Amino acid sequence: MAENGATSYGSGTLVDVRDEFGLVVTNWHVVRDATGPIEVVFPDGFRSLARPLKLDKDWDLAALVIWRPTAAPVAIAASAPRAGDQLTIAGYGQGDYRAATGQCTQYVAP
Numbered sequence: 001m002a003e004n005g006a007t008s009y010g011s012g013t014l015v016d017v018r019d020e021f022g023l024v025v026t027n028w029h030v031v032r033d034a035t036g037p038i039e040v041v042f043p044d045g046f047r048s049l050a051r052p053l054k055l056d057k058d059w060d061l062a063a064l065v066i067w068r069p070t071a072a073p074v075a076i077a078a079s080a081p082r083a084g085d086q087l088t089i090a091g092y093g094q095g096d097y098r099a100a101t102g103q104c105t106q107y108v109a110p
Helices: none
Strands: 013-020 021-026 038-041 047-056 061-067 086-091 099-101
Touching: 021 047, 038 061
Parallel strands: none
Antiparallel strands: 013 021, 021 061, 038 047, 047 061, 086 099
16 A cells, blocks of 8 residues: 555455455555555455455455455454453554454453
């Protein structure tokens, strides 16, 4: 994604594949300043331009439609996490990719 002539990176998760399209969920702040095309790149090298389908600033979520990737989607939980559930977060926090796993302490909705 281009941001004031620069390229910025973020992470996302493929959550659905139907017909010839895929659905990637990422954070709103990852795509909010995009002025050019948004491109999604998978670890196996698959690349697709993405079209924002739904953006939600309050929840910091973005749903992007891409061409059908070769990867399988990740299943989405049927319910919100509860205190004590194990959760893993991943992303490019301060420029470096990292992941952290721990227990959910509370669930906060905007």
